[in-house]
Amino acid sequence: MMLARYSFSLLVGTIFLTTAMPADASGNANDNWGHWRGEGGNGVSTTATPPTTWSDTENIKWKVAVPGRGSGSPVVWGNRIFVVSAIPADGSDTAQDAEPQEANVPRRDFGPPRDGQRPPGERGRRGEGRRGGGRFGGRFGGGRGAAPQKLKFDVLCYDRTNGELLWQETAAEATPHEGTHGTNGYASGSPCTDGKHVFAHFGSQGIHCYTVEGQHVWSRQLGKLTMRNGFGEGSSPTLVKGKDGAEKVIVPWDHEGDSYLFALDAKTGEPLWKTPRDEPSCWATPLVVDYEGRKQVVMNGQTCARSYDLETGKELWRCGGQTERPVASAVAADGLIFVGSGHRGSFFAAFRPDGRGNLEGTESVVWTKNRDTPDIASPLLSGDRLYYTKGKTGILTCLDASTGKPHYAARRTELRQLYASPIAAGGHVYLTDRDGTTVVIKDDDKLDVVATNNVGETVDATPAPVGDELIIRGERHLFCVGG
Numbered sequence: 001m002m003l004a005r006y007s008f009s010l011l012v013g014t015i016f017l018t019t020a021m022p023a024d025a026s027g028n029a030n031d032n033w034g035h036w037r038g039e040g041g042n043g044v045s046t047t048a049t050p051p052t053t054w055s056d057t058e059n060i061k062w063k064v065a066v067p068g069r070g071s072g073s074p075v076v077w078g079n080r081i082f083v084v085s086a087i088p089a090d091g092s093d094t095a096q097d098a099e100p101q102e103a104n105v106p107r108r109d110f111g112p113p114r115d116g117q118r119p120p121g122e123r124g125r126r127g128e129g130r131r132g133g134g135r136f137g138g139r140f141g142g143g144r145g146a147a148p149q150k151l152k153f154d155v156l157c158y159d160r161t162n163g164e165l166l167w168q169e170t171a172a173e174a175t176p177h178e179g180t181h182g183t184n185g186y187a188s189g190s191p192c193t194d195g196k197h198v199f200a201h202f203g204s205q206g207i208h209c210y211t212v213e214g215q216h217v218w219s220r221q222l223g224k225l226t227m228r229n230g231f232g233e234g235s236s237p238t239l240v241k242g243k244d245g246a247e248k249v250i251v252p253w254d255h256e257g258d259s260y261l262f263a264l265d266a267k268t269g270e271p272l273w274k275t276p277r278d279e280p281s282c283w284a285t286p287l288v289v290d291y292e293g294r295k296q297v298v299m300n301g302q303t304c305a306r307s308y309d310l311e312t313g314k315e316l317w318r319c320g321g322q323t324e325r326p327v328a329s330a331v332a333a334d335g336l337i338f339v340g341s342g343h344r345g346s347f348f349a350a351f352r353p354d355g356r357g358n359l360e361g362t363e364s365v366v367w368t369k370n371r372d373t374p375d376i377a378s379p380l381l382s383g384d385r386l387y388y389t390k391g392k393t394g395i396l397t398c399l400d401a402s403t404g405k406p407h408y409a410a411r412r413t414e415l416r417q418l419y420a421s422p423i424a425a426g427g428h429v430y431l432t433d434r435d436g437t438t439v440v441i442k443d444d445d446k447l448d449v450v451a452t453n454n455v456g457e458t459v460d461a462t463p464a465p466v467g468d469e470l471i472i473r474g475e476r477h478l479f480c481v482g483g
Contacts, residue, residue, distance in 0.1 A: 033464040033471075036073040036190035036236055037421065041287045042331045042381040048465035049426035052440045054481045056456035061469065061482035062163035068093060068154065070187035071419070071460035072236070074473045077195040080166065080212055081158040081464075083473055084200050086186035089150040089173055148176040151186055153202045155210060158478060160466070167214035172205040177224055180232025183419070183434075183460070188234035190285075190461070192249075197266070199249055203233035207251060209269060220269035222262060225255040228281035228325055236285040239266065240295070243311055248272060250297055250310075254282035261286070261299060263313060273313035279303050283327040284378075289337060291353040298337055298353075300326045305339040307353060319359040321347045321368070328374045328388075329421075331381040336366060336401060342375035342391045350404060367404030372397055382424040382443050392417050394433060396447070407445040414439050414452050425465035432459050436474065455479055 030039050030047050037043045051059045068087030075082050087093065153172045158165055176186055189201040197217060201207045204224045209217040225233050235252040242248050247266035253259055259277040264270065277299075284300035288310060295310035302325060304318040323345035330339045332353075340348030348369040355364030372390040379388035386401040394415025398407040413431065420432040424443050428450060432438045436455045442448040461473035470481040 031467070032078065032195065033074075033076040033466050034193045034195065035075065035238065036192070036285070036462055037287075037329065037331075037378065038423070038465075040333075041238075041329075042333065043378070043421055043423045043462075044380070044382050045423070045425040045465045047467075048470075049468050050430075050465045050470035051468070051481055051483050052428055053451045054453045054455070054470075056454065059481055059483060060455075061480040063477050063479050064158065064163040064165070065476060066156065066473070066478050068152075068187070069185040069475070070473070071185055071234075072187055072473075073190040073420075073461040074464045074471045074478065075191050075193050075198070076160060076464050076466045076471055077193050077212065079160040081160050081471055081478065082191050082193060082198045082200075082212075083156050083158070083478060084187045084189070084191055084202070085154050085156060086202075087152045087154055089152050148179055148186075150175045153187060153200075153205045155191065155198065155200045155208065157198075157212070157214060160469070160471075160480065163478065163480060169210060169214055169216065171200055171208035171219065172202060174205055177204060178226065179230045180227075181230070184232035184234060186232070188232065190236040192237055192239045194239060194247065194266075199237055199239060199266070201235070201237045201251060203235070207237060207249070207264070207269070209266070218269040220264060220271075222251065222253060224257075225253070226257050227255050231281070231325070234283045234327075238286045238288055238297075240288040240310065243295070248310070250286045250288065252282065252284065252286055252299060253277075254279045254301065256281055261297065261308060261313065263310070275308060275313035275315070277301065277306070281325055283325075283376075285329040287330040287332060287337075289332045289353060291335075296353055298330045298332065298339065300328060300330060300339055300341065302326055302341075305330070305349070305351070307337075317351075317353070317355045317357060317359050317364070319349065319351060319365060321349065321360065323347050323373075327376045327378075329378040331379050331386070333381055333401070334384075338379060338381065338386060338401065340369070340373045340379065340388070342373040346371045346373040348373040348379075348388070350401070366402075369399075369404065372410045377418045378421040380422040380424055380429065382429065385443065385445070387422050387424075387429060389415070389418050389422070389431070392419070394418060394431065394439070396431070398445070398447070408447050411447050413449070419460040420462045423463060423465055425470075430463060430465070430470070432463060432472075434458055434460060438463070438472075 068085035070085040072084045191200040238250040249264040251262040263272040279301040297308040306318045307316045323341040326341035350366040352364040374388040375391040386399040394413040415433040440450045458475040464471040472479040
């Protein structure tokens with residue numbers, strides 16, 4: 001298996017991660033980054049060797065302005081980079097005339113906010129801590145109680161060699177039916193691609209399929225999401241091959257109304273199954289694993305972490321203990337699945353996927369953690385090392401994945417607030433702060449900081465390592481970091 005550099009001797013059976021994309025003329029799936037967590041869903045590239053040092057000018061191969069706003073992560077296949085953005089339909093916010101937000105500001109530690117409130121110490125931080133104000137709230141009319149303005153929901157494709165915009169298509173044009181959190185926007189779900197098609201999920205504005213050349217293939221409307229406290233939408237779809245070899249798009253649909261998990265035919269967008277979920281709002285993305293030849297879809301949730309049969313949508317197992325409004329997505333390797341959350345509590349656990357029904361209190365729960373667990377940023381699983389940060393902070397833990405024993409725990413870094421998830425490539429781990437700082441450490445049992453870098457603007461999207469480059473989606477620009 002791609003990510004399993006070490007075997008877990010205490011476990012029987014093997015998990016093969018199947019968020020891998022099929023290869024095409026552009027190369028092997030491992031050489032691309034077709035999903036926001038990479039080819040295997042764990043945040044790891046086994047082939048990329050990006051730089052470890054850069055600034056907003058040093059080691060920047062190119063930098064291009066991106067219109068509108070979007071915190072969906074970039075995905076890359078061959079020489080094409082795909083991003084999503086929400087752009088005011090009246091043309092009032094473009095890549096040419098938009099003023100950049102201040103990124104290099106003093107940073108402070110703070111705890112999780114109470115619902116509807118900004119975190120302590122965040123007042124005025126880059127203008128983002130206010131309902132109805134900040135990056136999205138003021139310019140786009142977001143924020144609870146505000147009236148959002150009409151937006152274009154666009155898919156954009158850039159040339160990886162020089163940053164040239166190859167095509168830009170409007171998937172939908174609409175006025176959002178509700179506002180969003182001051183640090184969230186209306187294009188927060190990351191696209192995914194198999195090198196032939198790209199799938200962009202704009203939540204209430206539908207999921208849309210294009211060829212990689214920009215030709216529209218299909219669109220599917222699934223309804224309207226009503227998110228907790230008007231925090232906005234943000235789950236991403238997952239693309240996977242089914243038992244018959246046909247591709248499916250797995251779409252999460254957790255909100256304050258009737259929640260579901262969908263499987264759509266990747267060719268047509270037609271629903272293959274629709275499974276009800278007894279869950280409130282959740283922003284996690286599905287992970288697909290193959291255990292003993294049977295693919296499971298693993299989803300985080302406030303009530304339970306759950307697994308579903310890929311072919312039928314039937315629930316296989318569940319386990320309670322989660323915290324409120326989960327965001328972090330699951331990772332998995334070598335017979336274990338790891339799921340956690342960290343808002344208003346702490347929960348992290350390793351599960352064997354062979355159980356059925358309620359796993360709580362059974363041997364299928366291998367280990368658990370009840371402190372310093374991840375919140376918004378998803379964990380990273382590289383070999384037998386499991387990395388995650390506490391809540392939204394830069395306090396870092398690295399565990400032995402098979403036992404849950406720490407290599408190091410709750411270690412402070414230069415980072416203060418993370419939305420982007422950590423990634424690993426070329427023997428290094430990259431952790432990115434919202435202020436644009438990326439701390440690079442060695443992928444090792446000991447904490448060893450290699451470099452601290454900054455691109456000079458807010459970064460909420462997870463970077464994409466491909467070849468000898470790192471693609472970073474900032475608040476206003478797309479950066480190609482290359483030697």
